[in-house]
Amino acid sequence: MGKASSKGKQTIDQTTKKRNVEVCVSIDFGTTYTGYAFSFKKIHTYMFGNERKMPTVVLLDPDRKLAAFGSEATTKYLELCETNEHEGWYLFERFKMALFVQDAPLDKDIEIEEILEKKLKAIDVFTEAIKYIKTEVISALRHRTILDTTKAEVKSEADIHWVLTVPAIWNDLSKKFMRDAAINAGIPSEVLTLALEPEVASLFCKKQLRYEDSSGRRYIVLDLGGGTADITIHEVNPDGTLKEIHQPMGGDFGGTSVDQMFVRTLIQVFGAPAFQNFKKNSMCEYKDLMQKFEEKKCRFDGQNKIRIKFPSQLSEIFVRETNESFESSLRQTHFENDINLVTDKMVLSVKLVKSFFDDAIDKIVRLINDLLNKVSGIDDIVLVGGFSESKYLQTVMRSTFGNKIIIPSYQSSAVQHGAVIYGYEQKGIASRVCKYTYGIARMMEFKSYHLLSKRVTIDGVDFCDDIFYKHIEIGTTVNVADAQNVEAHEYFPSQSEMRNAVLEVYASPKQNPMYVDEEGCQLVGLVKVDIDPKGDINSKFLVKMIFGGTELRIEVTDVKNNIVTISSVDFIG
Ligand SMILES: Nc1ncnc2c1ncn2[C@@H]1O[C@H](COP(=O)(O)OP(=O)(O)OP(=O)(O)O)[C@@H](O)[C@H]1O
Ligand SMILES: [Mg+2]
Structure with missing residues (x-):
């Protein structure tokens, strides 16, 4: 569960200020493009090692080992397609979106689909991707050292502090997932800071x-x-x-929603079976079509029609499957005036492209x-x-x-550049606003205003179950420097012999949620704590939820044994 436990106070959130950081590296792991940047402390000014962003594309071989990343992954996959050897391979694109979950906690074993819909565990794909980027950055740093006349150098990997960016709107378990993937990829947790993309x-x-x-x-x-x-x-x-x-x-x-609208239109015109068949059996032409659309989309200014080479194999599949010509079928759809065929080109009207x-x-x-x-x-x-x-x-x-x-x-690389700045100047963000009301599920003494359905009786005493015990309210501004100084709330073991407790952390968009199963209320994750009441049912433990950082931290003090544990929320199950 990624927690540190010891006698006395300890934190796992070590930052650049506590270490002798020679170089700070940022990784902007994007849905479509990944970029990185670095800056040497000695140079005293921000030097961005790499302006280039690589497509976030992972190719795994049939043994699920990384074969290539970025444009190379696409090129290699297309070569395999040409000789029809691609089926056992795995091409993952745009998979970061799998971690954007809104209504339920993220499952740590979540699977993602590759281009031909074969599934693998997301954690393995993210890990392989970060491992690749880490290796690429280290080689770029070494290369830079040779070229650099100011003698900035990286003697060992221990000189590096890593900043990995995540969307600010992600929930706590998605952030934890990225941290876990980075750790699996060989970046130690104590030299890793997660940064929020729009913030940096x-x-x-x-x-x-x-x-x-x-x-x-x-x-x-x-x-x-x-x-x-x-x-x-x-x-x-x-x-x-x-x-x-x-x-x-x-x-x-984001921008890929435009591509999805284009694909949706093709599916409406050609039908889902023909389109699937086209994707499966004419992968090179499919990729080419999407690449051409990407180029035209990027040049669209709201005035110009888009002309794209007509995907002839898609049309052939369609004719084979329906016995209808594409032109006559098009006339039966509401795209009749918006898609035209001119020689070998498909011409999309300005109105249609705007609608994408x-x-x-x-x-x-x-x-x-x-x-x-x-x-x-x-x-x-x-x-x-x-x-x-x-x-x-x-x-x-x-x-x-x-x-x-x-x-x-430099609007497209603002995140990777800003993340390097954040690596050195975390104090640059002085305060943050809490995006939910956070609390812990607990039982409390039953009162007349509680719902009868929530009443449970233990040893003759009535309790109310599922209470949302509030720690912080939505919209509260937290000064990062005093984030640690929050009120600690008391919790008690439910049995005098218990050795560990599991706290359920909930978030709600309401200011004062009453119960953890109310509408809009979400289980954010678990906090597993080792406690030892030594037979004393009144032996309390104190829980602080520390907001203000880029990740939620939970500090639990076992008062009787003077043990302080700091952890993040953990996955359910
Ligand atoms: N000129 C343009 N017109 C339209 N879309 C564009 C243009 N240039 C880039 N895009 C789109 O912007 C997106 C890439 O932006 P960016 O690199 O910021 O995303 P990302 O960091 O990979 O994603 P995210 O931050 O959501 O994880 C792509 O969908 C791309 O098609
Ligand atoms: Mg981005």
Whole structure:
């Protein structure tokens, strides 16, 4: 369960300040692209080792060993397809989204599907990917040392502090999953910091836009990636640090939703069986079609039609399966005026292409409007992430929000750059806003206002079960520096002989939830604690939930034995 236990107080959250960190490396593990950056302490200025982002694509061989990562993985897979040897291999793309779960706790054994829908455990795929990136970074660092005239060098891996980014809207178990994958990949937990993507992008933008001296300035950072739109709102403090003024917001409406709309349209036109058949049996043509769409999508400005080479094999499959020509079938759909065939090209109307973008853009606009209504005094809306490079999206955002929209340079690599800054300057984020009301499930003395259905009687005493025992309320601002100074709540063993307890941590969007099974209330994870009441039923243990960091920490003090344990929430089961 990733916890440290000892006599007296100890923390597993060691950060750069406690170690002699020579180099800080960030990994922005994206849904579509992965980037990294590094900075040597000696150089005293941020040097970003690598501007290049690689596609987040993993190829495993039939023995489930990593064969390639990034563009190489796609190239190798397509070579295998040409000779029809690909079926036993595993090509994983866009798998980070499997960790974005909203209504249930993440299952640690969650499986993900590769391109031909074969399933593997997600943890193994994430581990292989991070292992690859780690090796690539270390080799880049060594290479850099040779080139570097300022003699910055990495003598050993122990000189490195790693910062791995995750979306701010992820829940606690998803963050823990990434930490576990990084540990499996050989990054020790004590040299790893998780950073929140829009938050570190904000640190980068603050430098880039020279906001340090603009005390009181309030701005929204909108990180529009491939999978998620992730939003944070910051105000610049008088000392130049940042204060979060609303909990992170967002959802699964990143750039890949545009591609999904395109695929959905093809399925509507050709039918799901023909499309599946095409994907299975004409993989090269399928990948080529998606690549061409990606290129055209990135150039779409809201004015131009998109022309793409018609996927002839898809059409052949369709004709074989339906005995109908594509043209006549198209006339029977509502796409008749929006998709045309001109020689060997499929021409998509401006209206149709806009509709691919509009679902995501509408959700983004609605969310920003909600925030502008709730939070006063927002000066700027800063767009970062690859999807925000879309000219069409920029046009809609500018026409909706006017000159509040700011697009900084290096917007697509703001996260990897900002994460390096965060590695050295964690104090740059001075406070955070709690995004849920957090509490622990417990039994309490039964009172007249409790639900009768919750009453349980133990040894003649009536208790109320399933109470949401609140530790912190949604919207509370926590100063990172005093995060440790929260109230400790008392819990008692239910039997005098018990040796361990399992606390169920719940989160709710309500300010004062009463029961843990109320609507909207979610089990966030478990805290497993070793206790030893030594026969004393009144031997209390104290529980502190420490918010304010990028991960939730739980501190449990076994008062009788003077043992303090700090852990994160753990998986269920
Ligand atoms: N000019 C453009 N027009 C439209 N979409 C674009 C453009 N440039 C990049 N994109 C899209 O942006 C996405 C990639 O952005 P980015 O690299 O920020 O995502 P990511 O970090 O991989 O994802 P996430 O942060 O959600 O995990 C892709 O979906 C890509 O198609
Ligand atoms: Mg991203």
